[in-house]
Amino acid sequence: MMTSDPHDPMHLAMIAAEAAAARGEVPVGAVIVGPDGRVITAQGNRILELKDPTAHAEILAIREAARSLGNERLTGCDLHVSLEPCAMCAGAISLARIRNLHFAAGDPKGGGVIHGGRFFEQPTCHHRPEVTQGHLAHVSSEMLKSFFRARRG
């Protein structure tokens, strides 16, 4: 995997995504960084492994960070995820009070941030993270393409 900086949280998200693929899960990885800049958790999809339809990387990371901080609000925490979050995860990110959301690749088929219901733009959304996108998008897209290519093959 070619990325610029091994200490980049998005690079860690890519590693978590790669590990998910090795478990047969769709390669998505998420990392939460605390207000002090330290990585709290890195998680990949575990839907099949846990037999849990909610076990997306973002949800596992949010739950683990909340457990680790002993608080259901992740105030000042940032989430780095390899793919645009779906509606479920966008909702969870808002409920968790994530400060900054960074996602790599956009997801026209299932995304809920810049596609679909665009949750953060809705009046029913009561906490909006700052959103940035595109960093390492090519790495994430290539990983997803090769995962689905191998499954079809």
Place this chain on the structure above:
Amino acid sequence: MMTSDPHDPMHLAMIAAEAAAARGEVPVGAVIVGPDGRVITAQGNRILELKDPTAHAEILAIREAARSLGNERLTGCDLHVSLEPCAMCAGAISLARIRNLHFAAGDPKGGGVIHGGRFFEQPTCHHRPEVTQGHLAHVSSEMLKSFFRARRG
């Protein structure tokens, strides 16, 4: 609590909501009924108790039903919930392949089914449950009103 039929799953959802209120949680309750018509699980909000921002009644019920059935897809299962699901829960309901969604009261402030991003109407939604609403809505609304009235008081 006045409802017509104690074996009605929505009545059980109201009981789970009432128990949540007694724990200091916003009173929302959810029940999942299996394809054979039996109740698999009844859950209420546990956000504060579990320190988990994703611990909405619907998410806990979906996770518990998937665990109980040993399958991440709840094909043929129905969800009865006392309040219109938020964006996160609507996404989870779709991902879990819930067949029928019944909710009691609508939620103009935070709902994601008939309010906000209306997830099931989006092209990014790949499984749409049949949705019915309104049964026991007055019971749910009254419970929520009295919960928030007590908190303000």
